[in-house]
Amino acid sequence: MKAFASFQKEISTPKKIFITTHVKPDADALGSSLGLANYLIKKGHEVTVVTPTDYPSFLNWMKGNEDVLDFSAPKQTAKAKRKLKEADVIFCLDFSVLNRVNELGDLIRRSDAFVVNIDHHQDPEDFADFRVWSTEAAATCELVYELIVKLGDKKLIDKDIAECLYAGIMTDTGGFRHPNTTKNVHHVVADLIEMGADNSQIANWIYDSNSVNRLKFIGFAISRRLVVREDLHLAYFIIGKKDLKKYESRTGDTEGLVNYALSLDGIHMAALFSEREDGIKISFRSSADVAVNKFAASFWNGGGHKNAAGGKSHLSMRATIQRFEDLVEENKDTLFPTKDLAEQT
Numbered sequence: 039m040k041a042f043a044s045f046q047k048e049i050s051t052p053k054k055i056f057i058t059t060h061v062k063p064d065a066d067a068l069g070s071s072l073g074l075a076n077y078l079i080k081k082g083h084e085v086t087v088v089t090p091t092d093y094p095s096f097l098n099w100m101k102g103n104e105d106v107l108d109f110s111a112p113k114q115t116a117k118a119k120r121k122l123k124e125a126d127v128i129f130c131l132d133f134s135v136l137n138r139v140n141e142l143g144d145l146i147r148r149s150d151a152f153v154v155n156i157d158h159h160q161d162p163e164d165f166a167d168f169r170v171w172s173t174e175a176a177a178t179c180e181l182v183y184e185l186i187v188k189l190g191d192k193k194l195i196d197k198d199i200a201e202c203l204y205a206g207i208m209t210d211t212g213g214f215r216h217p218n219t220t221k222n223v224h225h226v227v228a229d230l231i232e233m234g235a236d237n238s239q240i241a242n243w244i245y246d247s248n249s250v251n252r253l254k255f256i257g258f259a260i261s262r263r264l265v266v267r268e269d270l271h272l273a274y275f276i277i278g279k280k281d282l283k284k285y286e287s288r289t290g291d292t293e294g295l296v297n298y299a300l301s302l303d304g305i306h307m308a309a310l311f312s313e314r315e316d317g318i319k320i321s322f323r324s325s326a327d328v329a330v331n332k333f334a335a336s337f338w339n340g341g342g343h344k345n346a347a348g349g350k351s352h353l354s355m356r357a358t359i360q361r362f363e364d365l366v367e368e369n370k371d372t373l374f375p376t377k378d379l380a381e382q383t
């Protein structure tokens with residue numbers, strides 16, 4: 039691992055830079071990538087942003103969105119590979135294990151470029167030459183902001199960059215509600231607003247852009263696909279392929295659904311199981327003192343943060359749910375250390 043000075047030297051002259059982030063990018067993943075890209079372009083670098091998959095259309099307002107290459111789109115793969123091959127510097131943002139970027143992971147592992155990892159997830163893999171990593175940070179966007187400031191370029195943060203970074207902090211703190219919403223978060227977003235970020239407009243673009251189908255889908259999921267296990271302080275959604283098809287679900291449409299399960303009184307752990315092309319995608323959420331990242335990493339080939347994590351299952355839906363309930367039951371003492379489950383039963 040190299041020191042800050044070698045990183046600073048590496049980007050002190052114009053370079054070919056490749057920025058990537060995790061599959062199905064959210065606002066923090068795309069916002070940190072485009073916020074950083076717009077800054078590096080201002081510094082005279084040639085920058086390409088490549089996402090491993092597509093992302094929700096409610097992020098399309100970010101500056102630089104039109105130039106993002108989707109590695110999974112057949113027509114864009116070759117160009118993305120070429121850009122990766124030509125790169126002097128590769129930035130990996132908002133993930134810290136290479137299996138989070140699909141096939142791009144092996145290409146990055148084999149690359150001779152200077153690899154930088156900026157992230158706030160637990161248990162990083164050792165693949166970078168330089169790392170900006172803190173699990174104390176609420177969002178990768180917060181770390182990118184601090185990095186630009188540390189590089190002495192605070193004055194280069196304009197409205198476009200500020201808005202990309204603001205978006206990631208807003209969503210990764212659950213709209214400034216999660217326990218990761220620190221004093222520092224408020225200081226950073228205050229700066230970003232001062233630099234031109236239109237906070238209310240960004241909230242509107244991201245949270246108030248539902249289609250009628252999506253709203254109906256949420257209603258359907260809550261009334262027909264929600265399982266509540268009060269005895270285990272647990273609630274979860276089971277969403278099948280047919281449900282997604284019926285409501286013409288698009289990328290990002292299931293985002294936030296799991297929070298409705300967690301919003302129930304007395305529920306401390308929530309999950310969403312959704313049936314995708316490549317298996318069952320699982321999202322976990324939990325209240326402050328319940329850690330779901332270890333549960334995701336130990337049993338579901340995943341990871342994430344203490345209160346928001348995810349993973350996968352390649353079993354059938356029925357078998358997945360059975361395994362999930364069994365695992366929660368077996369591990370309830372570690373999952374819910376301070377909850378008196380016996381009292382409930």
Ligand code: 5GP
Binds near residue numbers: 060135321339348350
């Ligand atoms: P979401 O449920 O919104 O997809 O993800 C919640 C959090 O868990 C995010 O921070 C995300 O990066 C992480 N996460 C989701 N799925 C996976 C996964 O399959 N592997 C790992 N390592 N992290 C995941």
Ligand code: MN
Binds near residue numbers: 066067176
């Ligand atoms: Mn993040």
